Amino acid sequence: MGEEKGRGWTFGLVGLLTPVTLWLGLFFLVPLLFILAYSFGTSGVYGGITLGFNPGNYLKVFDPLYLEIIVRTFIIALINTFLCLVLGYPLAYFIALKGGSWKNALILLVMIPFWTSLLLRAYAWVIILSGNGIANRVLQFLGITDEPITLIFTPQAVLMGMVYSYLPFMILPLYAALEKFDVRLKEAAQDLGASRWHTFWRVTFPLSMPGVIAGSILVFIPSAGEFVIPNLLGGSRTVMTGNLIQQQFLQARDWAFGSALSVMLAGLLVAAIIFYVRKVGAEKLEGV
Amino acid sequence: MEERRITERPPEEVEDPSQDVERTVAVELSAVTKRFGEFIAVDDLTLDIYEGEFFSLLGPSGCGKTTTLRMIAGFEEPTEGGISVGGDPMRRVPPYRRPVNTVFQSYAIFPHLNVFDNVAFGLRRSGVKGEELHKRVTDACEMVQLSGFEKRKPSMLSGGQQQRVALARALVNHPEVLLLDEPLGALDLKLRKEMQLYLKNLQHEVGITFIYVTHDQEEALTMSDRIAVMNEGRVQQVADPPTLYELPRNRFVSDFIGQTNVFSGTVESVSGKRITLSTPSGKVEATAREAEVEVGAEAHAAVRPEKVRFGSEGDNVSTARIQQLVYLGVSTQYIAELPDGEKLVLYQQNSREDANPEIGEEVPVAWDARNCLILGG
DSSP: OHHHHHHHHHHHHHHHHHHHHHHHIIIIIHHHHHHHHHHTSEEOTTSOEEOSOOTHHHHHHTSHHHHHHHHHHHHHHHHHHHHHHHHHHHHHHIIIIIOGGGHHHHHHHHHGGGGSOHHHHHHHHHHHHSTTSHHHHHHHHTTSOSSOOOOSSSHHHHHHHHHHHHHHHHHHHHHHHHHTOOTHHHHHHHHTTOOHHHHIIIIIHHHTHHHHHHHHHHHHHHHHTOOHHIIIIITTTSOOHHHHHHHHHHTSOOHHHHHHHHHHHHHHHHHHHHHHIIIIIHHHHTTO | OOOOOOOOOOGGGTTOGGGSSOOOEEEEEEEEEEEETTEEEEEEEEEEEETTOEEEEEOSTTSSHHHHHHHHHTSSOOSEEEEEETTEEOTTOOGGGSSEEEEOTTOOOOTTSOHHHHHHHHHHHTTOOHHHHHHHHHHHHHHTTOTTOTTOOGGGSOHHHHHHHHHHHHHTTOOSEEEEESTTTTSOHHHHHHHHHHHHHHHHHHOOEEEEEESOHHHHHHHOSEEEEEETTEEEEEEOHHHHHHSOSBHHHHHHSSOOEEEEEEEEEEETTEEEEEETTEEEEEEOOSSOOOTTOEEEEEEOGGGOEESSOSSEEEEEEEEEEEEOSSEEEEEEEOTTSOEEEEEEETTOSSOOOOTTOEEEEEEOGGGEEEEBO
8 A cells, every 4th residue: 555655755756856857857957067167167368168177267257347347246136136125015014904995906907017028118107217318307397407317327337227127026926925914913013012013013914934034045146147137227337247257258258267157156146145044034934 | 672680690600789770881782783885784773781790792694793892902993983982982082902812713823923922912901011011911921821832833722722812912011901802712512511610610710891793692691791782783682691591582592592392373362461372383371471472373392302302291281292302311301293293302311210202102191371472472
């Protein structure tokens, strides 16, 4: 009996997991191994690559020039995650707990931007923020400024575009967590003497932690690897690691250094996530 | 509506010296009405609940009992009328500033906190710290027999244990009034019976006023000092359990509390409190309480199944054909048919040596006028 059950279980497991294992193995793991191998190689003058063990690519990452870009990347990604959380939480809260019969319609509205490509939406921001773009014209029309001010090609412009792009990735998991929230717990907290403020910080917010964690990760990881938005809105002054990697692969043709940068970025992200979940998450996630 | 004075006390409390003492009102509801749009959930409710009392709000779902409790807790504001707790008016006082605590039907235990932190929640909000906090929480856990469970997460507790956490979490704050919203509804029968006795004893021990909402009449009868029977937002009768059972004021109460046989007819004669009803089943001798009854008026008379006996001696005598019998151990329930086809339910103790009637048998049945009450509307 037990044996049969065991075999069935194994068979089911193999059957269910084989397709995705093949797919990810072929299209994710193998390229990743290539990158890893390249990162220790040596780039030729004309773009070729010689495999070997050359730690020089990694040492190059610590050049202050590149280090600054990596640090900037993490700062922008952190600020972006924080802004998305601060802006997205009230909205997710409102939709989940006060949305009533409008809930689904409101969530659909949150997802509507996904219907156009990220590239188009980033270009739209270029049009809005450029020298004689809509934003400047409105500011001048209202008499706030006399002549166009620099909006585009600043870190602020990059953040504006990133918050806009990543907000839904924060709102959706927050909504999912808050939607499950039992409002009777709010009554219980108030019954026990907790004001609205305390009720939120002691009960509602801790119970939405799975959503906060998921949303933060979903926003932080892709924004740390972002290159389209800083490329279009940041110009040459707000280069992020993603742009640097893109440059190394497509313009400088230094695949070895590009690969080392990619591995470093991925490693740092994994470390950051582990640190974050350990620090904030583990205790909050268990038993909820 | 005139208030009936309490003339009878539950047997176990007869010696209670506080009986004759002027009692302090813990919760006062005066002319409270609650409307949700067009719907009237609670209709002109006036009620005094005394300090140290185990008071139940009993009624079918939708009768307004939970809304009443929520208004006392502060989750709903009365549309009209006022509520005071401990003499202080509660209008616009938020739930977190009221001297009451609630045990919720769903328990509403905080899933992210362990048992200790759940119980400590209210104390921390009122600034209790350190040694005292630890002692009071530990004592509360001990009181509900959850010592050693302090570090457990709620998801690792059974329903009965969660229920006791909810109880400890409320009682640890020493509220003036404890509100309980069908707290035993989710438990299985055996555990429910245990918890009923436990709650009753606990209330006696801590001396806090309990207001208990339930739709289970047996539960209310078992535990309460007094019960308010509610229907469609109105109080039907407020009385202690024996009075409620023996002297139901109206048809709703008599139907809702226990089983009853009702005879409907017109009043044929009135002689003091003795009323003769003319019904399709024949003449029925009954007793009126304070209700005014006029000759020729429509009236209902009710007799409890255990007050009907086999035999031909009594104020009311009839014959009945036994249709069904249900053996209940201590007693047997008979469902019989009167000559005009009306159903009659009666209970007989299984203590007599002689044989009980069988199905199909036709037997004389009798009941006395003093046990057959004229019911109000």
